[in-house]
Amino acid sequence: MSEHITHVEEHRDDEASKLGMWLFIFTELLLFGGLILVYSVFRMQYPANFHEASLELSVTIGAINTVVLLISSMTIAMAITAIQKKNKKLTLRLISITVFMALVFLFNKYFEWGHKFEHGLYPGSDLMQLLERGHHLYFSLYFFMTGLHALHIIVGMVLLIICYVKVNKGSIAHDKFVFLENGALYWHLVDLIWIFLFPLLYLIS
Amino acid sequence: MDNHGSHITEYKVLVRVLFVLLLCTFLTISVTGFNLGAFTVTIALLIAGFKSYMVLSYFMHLKYESLLLRILVSMVFVLFIIIVLITFIDYSFR
């Protein structure tokens, strides 16, 4: 009788998995959407403060991270092309580059945050309480948004590492690569969000 | 709809898209360098919108997906924009 159960579970529908992933991406977009809504309300109320506070951030680091993410997005998209073309070795290499890029991103973020922490600027710190209202909100938003984003980077990285293992094992191959596709979709989502966070947080004039 | 006939995006297309995206990033940074008043945000967001369009269509293969999915994705963005606009009916007239 147990073949019944396995039958139900083995039902494979790549389009369904992909649709599922897209729906999940929708929820992620709206999750960040809520934050961006909060951001826009406060930015409207404290435009000058937001501008001043944003000067504290280094546009260079932000720009480097943007470039890093864009490149990683391309490499993971290429990984799919590679797997479709049955080029396993290239696929593996492209995934590793992507993961490496993610690490670079996190590394940068670590320094950026660390720098702020050194100056006593972190959520809940005494310095934060002393700031002007708009500055306080700006930095709260900054930590909250980039923190949540970094969390997504980490999740995406884990997903990609799983992809790597699966490709290596051969359970992702040219005729069954929907898992990789979904991992890549997730990774693009992370990129997509950063595309908005970067101008919103770093480039305020 | 089935996967075997699915579209393969060529490497060079992806490279070109990346190039456009990098260009846009550079553009945003330089635009915000000038002070164009309220327009700066608008322009920065427009560029960001274009960038996300590129990522969605090419990197995320949306261009080659079913019409349904494309409609759904745009629906989500439209919904979000509407929600923001409605919230601002409150905040802009306070």
Added chain:
Amino acid sequence: MSTEYISFLEHQGKYKGIRSWIFATDHKRIAFLYMYAIASFFLIGAILGLLMRIELISPGETIMKPQTYNGLFTVHGIIMIFMVVIPGLSAVFGNFFLPILIGAKDVAFPKLNLFSWWLFMLGSILAVASQLLKSGPPDTGWTFYAPYSTTTGTNVITATTAAFILGFSSILTGLNFIVTVHRMRAPGMKFFNMPLFPWAIYATAWIQLLATPVVGITLIMLIAERLFGIGFFNPDLGGDPVLFQHLFWIYSHPAVYIMILPAMGVITEIIPTFCQKKVYGYKAIAMSSLAIAGVGFLVWGHHMYTSGMSEQARWFFSLLTFLVAVPSAIKVFNWISTMYKGSIDMKPPFLFALFFIFLFMIGGLTGLILGSVATDIQVHDTSFIVAHFHYIIFGGMGFAFFAAIHYWLPKMYGKMYNFTRANIAAVALFIGFNLLYFPQFLIGIQGMPRRYFDYPPRFQWAQITSTIGGFILVSAVILMITNLIIGVRRGAKAPANPWNGTTLEWQIPSPPSLENFDEEPLVKENPYDYK
């Protein structure tokens, strides 16, 4: 692959005993898991509600202290909203019947389905724990309004984390159902050949998917506010408490349609069956579900008319609130027209459906009072609101749940229950219900505020009536449940199609086999094809 028929209840899988349930990926077993869990939470929530009623029987302290009362209505609200009515119909009957009604073997992602249930349990346990942990039950109201929720010393973090996890579970259920509807329909079944319950579940799933993340992030912000003082909602730090209300209702208004749409779907299944008649206005009903889901996203501000929103916003929200009532009206008209020239069989499910329509009309029509700004100013935050939503949630979704269980129990368990007792319970429920909540409308207009531990003596007559109604209601619920349990234990065997229905679930044996359909189901042009 026609094997001999074994019902999913008897089917032997990988595991034995309790593990064959809690690790089951079969949508029907998961539906049962949800049902038992939700029923228990409903019991807990109802007892809390009853305790409140006893407290309110006389002014001043009757059986508890104010702090206890404040904790009670908060936890009552959280349990009832997040753990009972939001998952309620879609996780129980949606899980069980959505795949069957569209001719599928299971939902699209069976393991994810099980995972959602586990998340649901985790969230629920946290929610119950928040009641018991050291600092005392949360006392913010189920709306968690800042800044009170950011400053009170009670277990708010536990409760909001619970709500967050429950929300995540709800998202995954919605995701699963959307994919199921898109990808798993039986060959030949187009969107407009689906029965209307799947339509309702489909519309609901979209709300679950798109609205819930917003409350998720809001609750995280609230937690961060308490832990780090990020200041988004704290006016001392430049934040804005009204912004919290916006974010909260951006989710929670659509959420009320998560509760009612599946209920409407159930009623739309029951009425044609017991009238032996094609449903009137199939397309109108299907489309009005989508319309309610869509427009429902744009009206959240009607909960905030007194919060000091801009005039323009109040204007806009009031207008849209009125418009969103129209699709509901269309549904009511269609249901009643379906009865016209039918051949009506007054079985318990149909009786419940009739009560549903009546109570839903009262709840919905009083919603119009709330939608209009002038009158809402008068009744906002009074027991009028309490009456409105109990009518529409308990009278609507609750009665639809009862209707659904009486309708589908023969299919789910393969057993019949006693009709006379079920009818008596239904009538007693109806009487108790109206006694309990109708007086709240009257004192609400006169200004009796809600969330009041104590009240001026001039409102006491209504409170006493309510409490009496509450006790009638409890007795009726107990009678109803006992009857159902007796039916399941000792009832007669149910035939495959006890009500002579036409939708797909009635074409397979009761209870269904593991894979629902042993041969490809026969899909009809119109699912309600009575001769």
Added chain:
Amino acid sequence: MFANNSNFVQGVDTAFYLIFGVAIFFLVMLTTIMIVFVIKYNKKRHAHAVQIKDSSTLEIVWTTIPIILVLVMFYFGWEGFLPMRRAPKDAMQVKVIAKMWKWTFEYPGMKQSDTLMLPINRAVKMNLFSKDVIHGFSIPSFRVKEDVVPGKNNYTWFEPKIIGNYDLFCSAYCGLSHSYMLALVKIVSQEEFDKWLAGLPVKKAEDNNEGFKILEKNGCFSCHSTDGRKIVGPTFKGLYGSKHDVMTDGVTRNITADSIYIETSIMDPNKDVVVGYPSGVMKSYKGLIRDKDMPKVIDYFKTLK
């Protein structure tokens, strides 16, 4: 149904009557139809259902009529509301100060009262301020209600029309004693009002003690008195240096209220819970009262003999 207690009653009640009218009409009509159908087309009398075709005309009719009706209802609801946002320029200004769980009304000339005394037939604008959380300013008889949101200057106004006493409720949930946050509204003649206002003492000058200001800002005095009264928490009077029983992790012990104990009581109030008081009611003020302010607070406690 209602007496004309304020200038808004008519507009609001018109909307009430209209919407209730429509609602009752539909409720009665649809319920009757339903019952008639159930009886007339019962299986016993009507053994075979007649399948009828959908009619688009009917669908359009019963979509259009409700749309028109809801627009009419919307219009009346809006017309009843709009005047509430149009406070006359010459209205008397009263500042309403809400804090957990007490209303204070400040009249021109820094005069404060716990009762909202107002002259008849004169427009008053209520400027709503909250010191802590959201409260709700609600006088049902006058059809006015507006939330008192901290950090946001909400207002409402009205013109009382009938002399008498009315209830003022706090309508927005605000914690423990939400249901006790009531005030009396007294509408009197202009002469009586003038006399009363003249006799109202001017608000006493703010206590200049630094510690007092900190506690005032944090709203401690809504639960703690300085005159020996027991409100929600124990009084501050004579607290410093006193000995009393507290529960620590379920164990009763006798302590002396020194500066360390007081600091713990403020930063971690549920650690030592005074016997006879509920735990979990007072929240921690960690991060709200800064460490460097603590000595000032303690100094202030020392003054409360």
